[in-house]
Amino acid sequence: MTIVLWIASSALLVGLISLALLRRRHLREPRLVVCPQSREFEAIRLVAGPASWFTDDAAHPLEECSRWPEACDCEQECRRQLANSSAACRLHSYLDLYYSDRCCVLCGADVSQSSRWAGHEPGLRSPEGRALSWEEIPLRELPAHLEVDDPLCWSCSVVERVCADHPERITERSQRRARS
Numbered sequence: 001m002t003i004v005l006w007i008a009s010s011a012l013l014v015g016l017i018s019l020a021l022l023r024r025r026h027l028r029e030p031r032l033v034v035c036p037q038s039r040e041f042e043a044i045r046l047v048a049g050p051a052s053w054f055t056d057d058a059a060h061p062l063e064e065c066s067r068w069p070e071a072c073d074c075e076q077e078c079r080r081q082l083a084n085s086s087a088a089c090r091l092h093s094y095l096d097l098y099y100s101d102r103c104c105v106l107c108g109a110d111v112s113q114s115s116r117w118a119g120h121e122p123g124l125r126s127p128e129g130r131a132l133s134w135e136e137i138p139l140r141e142l143p144a145h146l147e148v149d150d151p152l153c154w155s156c157s158v159v160e161r162v163c164a165d166h167p168e169r170i171t172e173r174s175q176r177r178a179r180s
Helices: 002-028 079-089 091-099 139-148 154-165
Strands: 031-034 041-046 062-065 123-125 150-152
Touching (some): 031 079, 031 091, 031 139, 041 139, 150 154
Antiparallel strands (some): 031 041, 123 150
């Protein structure tokens, strides 16, 4: 009987630790909000301490803001947006909305499940033809890029960036040779 209790309590402990880690990851995810002072998109990150794991997202203080250190003494009124729609402020929500029903501008591949591609995120193609990854774009500028840039699938994004960064290593062939 004690072995069964020990196994059950161990399973419960593992489950609670897993939930706590998922909550921490959720809280650490960057979010986009409209700053009440500047009226522009700003990137924020919430404090993810153990005491905050069981509270509403809007109750957490900010750990980072793209307007800091210039406006570090603000009242953090932007957190009210998290109370109304915390999920909509998350980065992946913006990206899901942008990539929904879209195809790669180069190859035509479906990129609608973009944020679900762990490690293979699609990119963007600027009006100048430059391939961009999400990490290259400051988070607060992402909404402006999503308005003018075209979607790229992960494969085309990688190829375009390699071609731009290392043109000496690229050989373009106009057609494939027939196999004999």
